[in-house]
Amino acid sequence: MGMIKKSALTFAVLFAVFAYLVHSPIPAEVHDPWHFQLLVDVLALSEFLGGISEKLGFDRWWAYPGRIPMPFPLFLPDGMKVKNEMLGGVETVIITPRSFQERKEPGPAVVYFHGGGWVFANLKTSMHLLVDFAEETGFVVMAPEYRLAPEHPFPAPYDDCMNSTISFMKSSKRFNVDPKKIILSGDSAGGNLAMAVYIGLIEMQASDPTVELPAMQALIYPILQMINYLTPSHVQNQKFMFSADLIPKFWLAYIGLNNQPWLGDVIARNGHVDKSDVELIEKWNLVSPNLIPDKYMHSGKVFELDDVVYDDTLDGDVRKLMKEMILNTKIAPLLASDEIISKIKKTLVLVCEYDPLRDDGIILHERIKALGGSVELQYLPNSLHATASLGAIFKNTYYGKQNSIFFQKIKKAFQ
Numbered sequence: 001m002g003m004i005k006k007s008a009l010t011f012a013v014l015f016a017v018f019a020y021l022v023h024s025p026i027p028a029e030v031h032d033p034w035h036f037q038l039l040v041d042v043l044a045l046s047e048f049l050g051g052i053s054e055k056l057g058f059d060r061w062w063a064y065p066g067r068i069p070m071p072f073p074l075f076l077p078d079g080m081k082v083k084n085e086m087l088g089g090v091e092t093v094i095i096t097p098r099s100f101q102e103r104k105e106p107g108p109a110v111v112y113f114h115g116g117g118w119v120f121a122n123l124k125t126s127m128h129l130l131v132d133f134a135e136e137t138g139f140v141v142m143a144p145e146y147r148l149a150p151e152h153p154f155p156a157p158y159d160d161c162m163n164s165t166i167s168f169m170k171s172s173k174r175f176n177v178d179p180k181k182i183i184l185s186g187d188s189a190g191g192n193l194a195m196a197v198y199i200g201l202i203e204m205q206a207s208d209p210t211v212e213l214p215a216m217q218a219l220i221y222p223i224l225q226m227i228n229y230l231t232p233s234h235v236q237n238q239k240f241m242f243s244a245d246l247i248p249k250f251w252l253a254y255i256g257l258n259n260q261p262w263l264g265d266v267i268a269r270n271g272h273v274d275k276s277d278v279e280l281i282e283k284w285n286l287v288s289p290n291l292i293p294d295k296y297m298h299s300g301k302v303f304e305l306d307d308v309v310y311d312d313t314l315d316g317d318v319r320k321l322m323k324e325m326i327l328n329t330k331i332a333p334l335l336a337s338d339e340i341i342s343k344i345k346k347t348l349v350l351v352c353e354y355d356p357l358r359d360d361g362i363i364l365h366e367r368i369k370a371l372g373g374s375v376e377l378q379y380l381p382n383s384l385h386a387t388a389s390l391g392a393i394f395k396n397t398y399y400g401k402q403n404s405i406f407f408q409k410i411k412k413a414f415q
Contacts, residue, residue: 191222
């Protein structure tokens with residue numbers, strides 16, 4: 001066998017082994033499986049490389065999209081304007097569809113925060129979704145390039161989102177935007193930031209009545225709490241996030257504990273929750289699995305507070321920080337009081353059946369509904385996390401159509 005053939009065979013074998021290691025199977029019934037499998041395997045590769053880096057004592061997030069340069073070809077619809085603005089000291093992008101440019105009266109605008117577990121992705125990786133959002137609603141879309149953890153842990157990402165939002169609302173006249181028609185939106189960690197900013201504005205309005213509240217929040221599979229990682233959706237679907245402790249590791253990076261990745265396993269089994277703590281028990285009840293309607297429940301054990309085994313070996317400072325972050329509604333907005341939640345004017349939340357974060361969105365929907373608020377749930381059966389990103393790239397798929405339904409629900413709310 002010649003040298004070229006040997007080299008080709010060696011490369012083929014190595015590639016096959018590598019593909020086997022990073023391949024992450026998805027349920028057969030998932031819509032558009034080939035498209036989704038590609039997305040999942042790209043992220044699985046990032047996690048595979050990140051896991052190796054972590055074991056070697058290096059940064060684990062470098063291999064994720066947005067952390068390394070990647071091509072994201074984009075074709076703008078006819079007449080759409082995209083420009084960069086500094087708002088509240090934060091670099092942002094302002095997207096104005098042609099239909100909005102023709103408006104004589106001020107119109108609605110979306111403030112959108114991208115996902116990525118607070119540690120990866122950026123405006124470039126999110127631009128397809130942002131452009132679709134603007135084109136299909138006919139609204140202006142503003143999105144900030146907020147700072148990322150672990151280099152910039154909380155409150156930096158939250159502060160960037162809040163400051164850019166306030167600045168945009170105050171500058172609304174310049175963009176022909178009606179400040180009474182602002183929608184806060186985001187996917188995954190971006191959904192967390194959207195609701196956290198809404199709650200922050202509610203609290204600001206309590207001391208300053210001139211503060212304008214957004215007209216709506218539109219959340220896409222948001223992560224909304226850090227007190228219970230054994231909700232039914234976490235237990236049933238954690239394998240579709242590559243490892244049980246990946247979401248906890250996102251949280252650790254966000255709160256400033258990125259250098260202690262071993263805590264991810266503690267959090268994944270709720271070992272960070274002291275069930276003897278009265279404050280934590282009170283907040284746990286706000287996210288109890290009992291709030292989830294039976295039609296969304298799958299078979300399997302439902303973990304209650306009594307099932308929690310607290311890891312009392314945790315360092316005292318770590319224990320104190322974790323409790324502060326669990327209770328902080330700027331980080332865990334689902335733990336906001338009923339009084340605060342009832343002041344949210346309108347909510348649309350999209351969740352996916354096979355997503356570990358599914359129950360966060362469902363519980364939010366049920367709490368707002370019980371309080372008599374305006375809320376709608378868009379439930380995607382046989383679907384995994386990250387559907388919005390997939391649908392923005394492959395528009396003719398099931399997920400592209402679900403994105404359009406989501407956008408049209410928002411547009412209809414302002415007609």
